[in-house]
Amino acid sequence: MPAGRHPQARPRRRAPSPGDWALLAVLVAAVPLARYAVPAPGAATRIVVRAAGAPDRFVDPGRDTTLAITGPLGATDVRVQDREVWIAASPCRNQLCVRMGHLRAPGRALVCLPNRLMVRFAGGRDGTRPDVDTITR
């Protein structure tokens, strides 16, 4: 055994191996298939605000609104304007949710994990309630 080579060390192939290319091809092919693995978001008919432990709130994206969503860390400021939604202020430490920017269409979500909050566009086919509530501050 070569000096310094640990007995538990495993023999290995050099990168990239044919197996690596095959795996890469499979994963790249899986990306478009993944779109069909989740329900399609549908047209952006409403904004869903989910705070863990509370019922979902639904907001009309066509109406400019300001929401204060209370979570474990405090109130998160969610703004709706010109059919866009964003998190304007959050009590979380890293402010990642604020840096996520503006949402304009389904397919992405604004998430604040420390404050247990998710905001996304949704359509009528995602199983949410058909009626729309608007909460203003």
Next chain:
Amino acid sequence: MQHPMPARSPEARRRALDVRARVALYAAAATVVFVLERLLPNPLPWVRLGLANAVTLVALLDLGAGPAAAVVVLRLLLGSFFAGTVFGPQFVLSASGAAASWGAMSLGAAVGARIWSPLGLSLLGSVAHAVTQLAAASRLLGGGDGLWQLLPLFLILAIATGVVTGLAADMLLRRLGAARAPAGP
């Protein structure tokens, strides 16, 4: 009459000490990489290159699955301590992703050592990491399929980061192998 435990040979003791020392070094390196990576500008929130996983992979292929698990645990605890996220929701995400990554890479190394290089193993780990983090985040936010709509994006990012960390791990392993090779004819 009690039979005394057979004494470990000096070679076995030296080897055990060698493993512990390397685990400590790998854990320290992974922690430093993890902390420094958080200081880099990041246009995509939540997404990290995961270069610390390259160190985990090097530890896996150098020492085996058990010591690599120790590296992962130490890195998680130390990195979360320095980042101020110990036992918070981000720690849950990090831990679940790291555990899945370690499991996928260990399994891949056990069954596919002749098939995949560190690059392939890193791809397995990064995809497992991404899918598990998505599942954990969805669970933290009360379930539903809202976050799963990000799956295609997460897969693309996982493939890209897996390639980078896999190539980095491969380079590190080659350098380590060259550094440990016997000198002279």
